[in-house]
Amino acid sequence: MTNWKEIDEKAKIWVREAGQRIRDSFESTLSIQFKSNPNDLVTNMDKEIEQFFIRKIQETYPSHRILGEEGYGHQIDTTDGIIWIIDPIDGTMNFVHQQRNFAISIGIYENGIGYIGLIYDVVHDELYHALRGEGAFMNEIRLPMLKQVSIEEAILGINPVWVTENPRVDYELIAPIVRKVRGTRSYGSAALECAYVAAGRLDGYLTMRLAPWDFAAGIILIEEVGGVVSDINGEKLDILSKSSFFGGEKQFHQQIVKDYINK
Ligand code: IPD
Ligand code: CA
Ligand code: CA
Ligand code: CA
Structure with a gap:
């Protein structure tokens, strides 16, 4: 049986640590490159943060697979087993131009079913977090169920x-x-x-x-x-x-x- 509580605790620690690395990077000069077109940006921090998570996951959970935007994880074609799906910086354009309104995003799935979702608003230090069947939280404050809206x-x-x-x-x-x-x-x-x-x-x-x-x-x-x-x-x-x-x-x-x- 997968110990989701333990994975969750570790993932939260790593996400906050990665966020600290990103905040520290505001002091240094970014290296910015283009991907598919001149508006599709990637920085050294996108790559470093993805590699940071891969190191942590592989040291602790060598059997887990990783799908990351920047391509340092595995080539994944099936949903079998535990897969960490990672966007090291979501909103890179905002990260580069505004130094705000970007997040670290990690979803952890087992056999195609989502168990843990983490979205960390790095600048506001707000960690949105959900564990399957246990509800969703923002910095450990429970988020209420959504209310009907027209x-x-x-x-x-x-x-x-x-x-x-x-x-x-x-x-x-x-x-x-x-x-x-x-x-x-x-x-x-x-x-x-x-x-x-x-x-x-x-x-x-x-x-x-x-x-x-x-x-x-x-x-x-x-x-x-x-x-x-x-x-x-x-x-x-x-x-x-x-x-x-x-x-x-x-x-x-x-x-x-x-x-x-x-x-
Ligand atoms: C992008 C952002 C953006 C969305 C794009 C994504 P990235 O992610 O989420 O809001 O409109 O489709 O690619 O490249 O900044 O991680
Ligand atoms: Ca991108
Ligand atoms: Ca993204
Ligand atoms: Ca990204």
Whole structure:
């Protein structure tokens, strides 16, 4: 039997230690590189923090596998066994330009089932955390279950790019949602936006393209407070595949999928 409490305690210690390393790095000059395009940034800290987690996990749990955004983990094609899905810095653009609004995100899964979700807002020292069946917390303060919300009263996290002409979605599908909700917000860190859904600061977060490391922790947090997570069509997410993402309060989620997406 997997001792999730022990793994959870260790993971929390490592996340806080990694956060301290990131805060310390504000004093030094970053080395910034481009990945797929000039807006897709990566820094020495993204790489160092991913390697930090890999060292810790491999020393302590050599049988666990690791899927990390920066590619220092394993090549993973099956959900068998225990997998740590790590985004060392989610919101790298914010990290580089703003030194805030970024997070460390870690989801820990066993045979495809999410057990631990950790999203650490490094600058605010706020650790959002969920353990399967035990609820979700922010710095050990329990997050309440989400309250029902109508579309008219909802605040939706969404990037404005999805209401411009783009190859991923017909923006005329998304624009009516943006018009109908009370307000929209765009924070530039998928993990933080998921944490905000879990904390009730956003009623939903919708995006057309995310990777497993962006949502692995967020799924667990949102589900632990009674929220629902799916792709934009309401279908179950595959934890190892890139896809669209829509997480939110149950009634709001259902209404959007039924009345606006699959109408
Ligand atoms: C990105 C952020 C951003 C989202 C992008 C992600 P990264 O992650 O979460 O908010 O819109 O799709 O790639 O690259 O900063 O870890
Ligand atoms: Ca990235
Ligand atoms: Ca990310
Ligand atoms: Ca990242």
